Amino acid sequence: MNDLQFMPHQEEVLNLTDDKNRCAYYLDMGLGKTFVGAEKMYLLNNTVNLIVCQKSKIDDWVDHMKTYYPEYRVMDLTKKSEGMNFRTLVETKDLYDQNIQIVGVINYDLVFRRKYIAHITDFTLLLDESSLICNENAKRSKFILKLQPESVILLSGTPTAGKYERLWSQLKLLGWDINKKAFYASYVQTEWIENGDGYKKEVITGYKHVEHLKKRLTQFGAVFMKTEEVIELPEQTEQKIFLKITNEYKFFIKHNYLELDTRNLVRFKDDSDFEGEDVTPRVELIGDNSLTKTLYCRQLCGQWHKEKLEAFRDLLESTEDRLIVFYNFNEELTRLRKICESLNREVSFVNGSGRSMYAYECVDNSVTFVQYQAGAMGGNYQKANKIVYFTLPLGKGSCDLWEQSKKRIHRIGQNRPCFYYYLLVKGSFEERNLAALQEGKELTDELFNT
Structure with missing residues (x-):
């Protein structure tokens, strides 16, 4: 690990995923997902790294990486000049010749508009609030699911909000090769009901084989952690x-x-x-x-x-x-x-x-x-x-x-x-x-x- 001092629960989740290059840290708000995700990125040690987050978190991520990981060249890809520099370094492979490690930070609503990102390979992809790709039909989700990262880190305090069907697109990034139809058949209960117009629609009524699902999630690097399980916060x-x-x-x-x-x-x-x-x-x-x-x-x-x-x-x-x-x-x-x-x-x-x-x-x-x-x-x-x-x-x-x-x-x-x-x-x-x-x-x- 880096020289940072981590809390016991943060060290625990990093140790649980020590042998994985694709993992998901589903930690409650306040448990330090940013520190855990950034440290995992550091440990994976890829030359090219991409962080996708909410727009309001851009500056936080840039500051965090520059403060705690000065060995990286960190670039805000929402800024045209820095985005051009990032693209040039990746496409010309100059960073490999110069032994440079780079981190690009961009928001969900902009990432799919930067077409050059689609051609990057062998990189670490970190998604902050990964639940934002739960709609696999949204432009940002389609774009992200087509990327070719070597390593993946997912961060979210509410990956499902109790709705396990929201996990499917995230599971794809973790490497679980199961199509949506098979996932629903295995874990989601549905029922066809009248919608009042003479037609029927399929609605989700519950879930099945939940313990098996949780075991599979663990196998693919997902760690769930609630505040009350690990730390007594101030009132x-x-x-x-x-x-x-x-x-x-x-x-x-x-x-x-x-x-x-x-x-x-x-x-x-x-x-x-x-x-x-x-x-x-x-x-x-x-x-x-x-x-x-x-x-x-x-x-x-x-x-x-x-x-x-x-x-x-x-x-x-x-x-x-x-x-x-x-x-x-x-x-x-x-x-x-x-x-x-x-x-x-x-x-x-x-x-x-x-x-x-x-x-x-x-x-x-x-x-x-x-x-x-x-x-x-x-x-x-x-x-x-x-x-x-x-x-x-x-x-x-x-x-x-x-x-x-x-x-x-x-x-x-x-x-x-x-x-x-x-x-x-x-x-x-x-x-x-x-x-x-x-x-x-x-x-x-x-x-x-x-």
């Missing part, structure tokens, strides 16, 4: 997810003025996706006083911050657990709900217009949106153990709202560790706001004058 754990500050935010801070086109902030078709909803496609922002300047800066770090919206999508794709999401403005809710709808996640809400809690009560992977003023001070949401703070409260009473919001899941009846995820725009007022809340202080509308 409350906070994680900050940093996003880049936008040029629009910088411009507005400097000039107190901005013309902003808010369309295409997330992966929707066009403005028609928001017809009849409280979303403004084009806005003119004039910060002629501290109140309006504060308001627009908050919105530039929330509903109008494309990377934060994408990071929220990535977070949803990373877990099938119930989530509680705290937010401030109606347009935030509209855009976030659209993301949930695109991922088939059912939604509950608590806000000034009312409350709807069916999805929270009855759907295991539901997302419940809570507006601070309407729901931070009351409500029992301990069916969930994870809160996402899309934006934070600000101004008078914000400390109480924030402290009370954390208690919505951390209360009598909760028997699991609680996790809090903060989506923060680095270099913006949001960092100061969170620091102030943690110190029991409150930032006001005057914060931009300091």
